[in-house]
Amino acid sequence: MRFQLTGEQKALRAAVRDVVGRSSAAGALGLVAQFPAPLKGAPRLDRGLWLALGELGVFSLRLGEADGGAGLGLPEAVLVFEELGWALVPGPLVATHLAAGVVPGAAAGEVVVAAVDDGFVEWLDAADVVIGDASGAVALRSVDPLTPLHRVPAPARTEPVAVLLTAAEQLGTAARVCGLAVQHARTREQFGQPIGGFQAVKHLCAQSLVRVEVARAAVYAAAVTGDAVDIAAARLLADEAAVRGARDCLQVHGGMGFTWESEVHLHLKRAWVRARRGGGGTESEEVLAADLVACAG
Incomplete structure (x- = not known):
């Protein structure tokens, strides 16, 4: 199957890469510059970056225009998250994106949302809102120093x-x-x-x-x-x-x-x-x- 991106999709992908590339907390080079500081304690989420992603529409991408979103679909969301993965952007990106339109402030990047996922929670301590039951969460030593993890007793099936x-x-x-x-x-x-x-x-x-x-x-x-x-x-x-x-x-x-x-x-x-x-x-x-x-x- 051959896929040809539209001009709008290419522009969206370029805009995301530009934003995460210019942020001091995003992109691989920016992350490397922080080491070994993250090893001395839990990494801190860059709220400025989160707001920038919200302003860009990363979290509200699939919301209807009447709800303040761009009214786009899964193909555009996939392009955006591919760029976020390429740049090693830290944080509960998927959880906050899915919470847009449900949790006030999530769409604009004003609120960080974490979600219980198969018995684990990423960025629990940095989250303003947690989706699912995180009671009894126990901190784990994550293999990725920029993705803090907690284990919770009750796993949840992922959509x-x-x-x-x-x-x-x-x-x-x-x-x-x-x-x-x-x-x-x-x-x-x-x-x-x-x-x-x-x-x-x-x-x-x-x-x-x-x-x-x-x-x-x-x-x-x-x-x-x-x-x-x-x-x-x-x-x-x-x-x-x-x-x-x-x-x-x-x-x-x-x-x-x-x-x-x-x-x-x-x-x-x-x-x-x-x-x-x-x-x-x-x-x-x-x-x-x-x-x-x-x-x-």
């Missing part, structure tokens, strides 16, 4: 739109690490030539690109159909593209990929955290299995 937007964030990460791997392979030299000239490195980069494009087709198609089965398949492909792509990018970078000066390891850690969100791949696999059984019957 398909949240699964799709998570897949879009994973797609953004997959695209970013693929680009980082290729860039490093072109510029890093060993034995008198760029490491991209070696077959093993070529294969890592090529396989990463294939996973990105397959996942992109699946995520964009699911955004058009809105079908739960399509969304489940897109989530599995996007998770694989993000996690495996980040691991391969780390291998291309070698030991320097683990340093705080490099954003590569941050993408891998964020991809790991997102892959656990919404029941992870297990819930999506169950959706696909149920559909296959129904078709066979």
